[in-house]
Amino acid sequence: MAEAFTLKLVTPEGTLFDGAVEAAIAVGTLGVFGVLAHHIDFVTSLRPGLVNLVESEGRTQSYLVSGGIAEVKNGALTLLVPQARLAGEIDTANSEQRLKAARERLARLSSYEPDYPEAEQELLMAQAVEQVAALQRSHR
Amino acid sequence: MASLKAIRRRIASVKSTQQITRAMKLVAAARLRRAQESLLNFRPYHEALSRVADSVLRTAPQAFEPAERAQNKALLVSVGSDRGLCGSYNINLLRHTEETAARLGEAGVETVLFAVGRKALDHFRRGGRALAGQRINNQPRLATFALARDLAAELLRAYRAGEVREAGVVYSQFKSAVAQRPVYQRLLPLAEPKPEQAGAAAAPGEYLVEPSRAELLPLLLRSYLEDALFHALLEGEASEQGARMVAMDNATNNAADMIGRLTLEMNRARQDQITKELMDIVGGAEALRA
Numbered sequence: 117m118a119e120a121f122t123l124k125l126v127t128p129e130g131t132l133f134d135g136a137v138e139a140a141i142a143v144g145t146l147g148v149f150g151v152l153a154h155h156i157d158f159v160t161s162l163r164p165g166l167v168n169l170v171e172s173e174g175r176t177q178s179y180l181v182s183g184g185i186a187e188v189k190n191g192a193l194t195l196l197v198p199q200a201r202l203a204g205e206i207d208t209a210n211s212e213q214r215l216k217a218a219r220e221r222l223a224r225l226s227s228y229e230p231d232y233p234e235a236e237q238e239l240l241m242a243q244a245v246e247q248v249a250a251l252q253r254s255h256r
Numbered sequence: 257m258a259s260l261k262a263i264r265r266r267i268a269s270v271k272s273t274q275q276i277t278r279a280m281k282l283v284a285a286a287r288l289r290r291a292q293e294s295l296l297n298f299r300p301y302h303e304a305l306s307r308v309a310d311s312v313l314r315t316a317p318q319a320f321e322p323a324e325r326a327q328n329k330a331l332l333v334s335v336g337s338d339r340g341l342c343g344s345y346n347i348n349l350l351r352h353t354e355e356t357a358a359r360l361g362e363a364g365v366e367t368v369l370f371a372v373g374r375k376a377l378d379h380f381r382r383g384g385r386a387l388a389g390q391r392i393n394n395q396p397r398l399a400t401f402a403l404a405r406d407l408a409a410e411l412l413r414a415y416r417a418g419e420v421r422e423a424g425v426v427y428s429q430f431k432s433a434v435a436q437r438p439v440y441q442r443l444l445p446l447a448e449p450k451p452e453q454a455g456a457a458a459a460p461g462e463y464l465v466e467p468s469r470a471e472l473l474p475l476l477l478r479s480y481l482e483d484a485l486f487h488a489l490l491e492g493e494a495s496e497q498g499a500r501m502v503a504m505d506n507a508t509n510n511a512a513d514m515i516g517r518l519t520l521e522m523n524r525a526r527q528d529q530i531t532k533e534l535m536d537i538v539g540g541a542e543a544l545r546a
Contacts, residue, residue: 126304128401128486130297146467159308160466161475185479187308187463194304196479198401 119153120172122192125179127200132179139170140193142186151186151193158188164240166203166247167195178203178251180244183237208249211242218242260529263522267515274511280341281504288433288497294399295430295490302483309480311462312469313446322445323418329366330422331388331414332356332440333407333485335492336376338392342496343503345428345436346375349492352438353426354383365422370410372489373398388414399493404486411481415444427488428495434502436495443484 118138125133141150143165151158162184169177184197218239225232258266334353336346353376357367368388371377377390389410391403411423424442431437465472 124300124304126301128298128301128404128483129294131300134300144466145471157463158466159312159463159472161472185305185308185475187304189307189463196301196305196308198405198482 118170121151121153121155123169124192124194125167125181125197125200126194127197132200132202133169133177135171137169137171140167140195141170142167142181142195144186151188154191155188155193157190158186160186162186162195162197164237165244167200178248180206180241180248182241203248203251206245206248208245208252211246211249215239215242215246258521258525260522260525263518263525267518267522270511270514270518274508274515277504277507277511281501281508284342284497284501284504288494288501291399291490291494291497292430295494298486298490302487305479305483308463309476309483312465312472312476313480315469322421323416326415326418326421328364329368329420330360330424331368331370331411331420332423333370333372333411333425333488334376334380335398335425335427335488336371336373336379337398337492337496338374338394340375341503342500343506345496345499346373346379348436349426349428349438350376350379352440356424356426356440357385360422368420370407372403372407372492397493398496399486399489401482401486404482404489407485408478408481411444411485412478421445425485425488427492430491430494430498433498436499441484441488443481 120136120138123133123135123137123140124131139150139152141148143149143163144160145163146160149160162181164181164183167179167181169179171177179200180203181195181197182199184195187194187196218235218241222232222235222239225235332353334349336349340346353369357369360367366386368386369380370388371380371390371392373394374392377387377392380387391406394400394403407425414420415423422442423444424440426438426440428436428438
């Protein structure tokens, strides 16, 4: 059994998770990373995507986050996220259309246009939602 | 003296006004509670972000100097309200905005304003002020993170483009329901670190930063601005509702006083009438007897 550490998932609207976990896996700008107890003090930017938390006894929780910052300080992980939702609460009904629309929109824009970052963000969000949808489908 | 009927009508009208002010007071109280809750919910985010931003942004203050050849202007976001009937809330806030602009003016910096809330916009239009933008009809809530994000984006854009050399926000600090204090907070350029803090966090390698400090700075700076502006909006919202609650409480009490006074007057008028009628009867009876 792995050692537990404190994780906080905070948004400007409130704290979504505050408790002990054994592991956390999130998507950073440089790729997926995992955090266990006694991690070095660390700051990185997050990409829109899923954050998976492993609580004791193997229970897991997934949150969809819109980006933000991850900080490890004295072994405690804080995820600072503008928007986050429990993966189970996400409406995945139109996830495929959304992903398709986001791809097409991004394909039309050049990277110099002011809408580009927003379109890129939307594509990443759509990909994450589709990922949730795929998970839900496989559980059925 | 006014006729009995006229007084009755006035009492009825004051009573219905009182009902309205009482209802508005209750609504403001409920909204104030919600705003205070939001402030409380925001605190963990604010504290964690300040910790990270302080330690990482501080290591690169030169990255936030005004753009070269930046115009000698300052962009002030003034956080007012859409609706009135909140006592001196807007007046105090707008006066503080004007004072801040005057102070900057003495230093030779011209002020451009960004109005949040209809009352602020109307005021600046009347005064013929240079407006950089506006956000009105922020219903049902003023303090949304989306609004903070838009404001932060506008400040950053103007600052980076060299349109301004300073950017900040004027908002009302919520002390309590009866006390709000308008303040100006300069956001850009970033404040110099306080010496004692700089000593405490002297080690720039405090955190392992990925991808790199330089690449993380834009995100951190944006997050820091969004955070500060959202905080200002939340404080403003709580202040507005607090001010409205107090104003409506006073109005309700004034209405009660007025009803009391009018009721007294009404009773006196009624008594006068009765006395007059009695005298007429007595006078008539005397005349018959004679």
